Amino acid sequence: MRISVASNKFLTLRAQEGYSSHTIRAYRLQHNLLIRDIGDVEIDTVTLGRLREHLHQHVHLKPSSIGHKIRAIKSLFKWLVEEELLLRNPTLRLKEPKQGKRVPKALTIDELELLRDSCTSSLEHAMVGFFFATGCRVGEINRLDRTAIDWQRGCVNVFGKGNKEREVYFGSEARIWLQRYLDSRNIRNFSVQRSSLNA
Numbered sequence: 001m002r003i004s005v006a007s008n009k010f011l012t013l014r015a016q017e018g019y020s021s022h023t024i025r026a027y028r029l030q031h032n033l034l035i036r037d038i039g040d041v042e043i044d045t046v047t048l049g050r051l052r053e054h055l056h057q058h059v060h061l062k063p064s065s066i067g068h069k070i071r072a073i074k075s076l077f078k079w080l081v082e083e084e085l086l087l088r089n090p091t092l093r094l095k096e097p098k099q100g101k102r103v104p105k106a107l108t109i110d111e112l113e114l115l116r117d118s119c120t121s122s123l124e125h126a127m128v129g130f131f132f133a134t135g136c137r138v139g140e141i142n143r144l145d146r147t148a149i150d151w152q153r154g155c156v157n158v159f160g161k162g163n164k165e166r167e168v169y170f171g172s173e174a175r176i177w178l179q180r181y182l183d184s185r186n187i188r189n190f191s192v193q194r195s196s197l198n199a
Helices: 003-016 021-038 048-056 063-082 109-117 122-134 138-142 172-184 191-198
Strands: 155-159 165-169
Touching: 003 021, 003 063, 021 048, 021 063, 048 063, 109 122, 122 138, 122 165, 122 172, 138 155
Parallel strands: none
Antiparallel strands: 155 165
């Protein structure tokens, strides 16, 4: 079995298991880069040496990117061994580079106010307010179900990495701009939900 065939089988199964489309695309990219560098060879001819040569061609990348590349390759070959499609795992001795700890950078109050001032539409105001209030990722907001918003409590359940569900909260400013944006699109009449808020 060639690497391309193995990759397709592996990723098809992972998609059926509920892995996100983003993860599937990222893994497919790394598998394709491996094929580009060492060829679409039979899986039992892949050696630790060939894998290290592949990684050496990407030494210019950040440690986090190299780590992602290694995880994508290791997951494929681990699966091949588990499925008894391969006798030995050539990735066992591949080590991810050490990554320095980074302190997440947050916006200052002044930067947030400048960002809010630059908003020119209800959509932009709603996005900035919701992002800041909830700390949600773009993908989580993209999958947001507007019918699931609890306007009275100011919260909604979002689905993050690994399809994990969590409840996030937002304040009155984000709520107002969300309602203005949804009203401006005439998506749905939220008067029933809002009536309890305005009572």
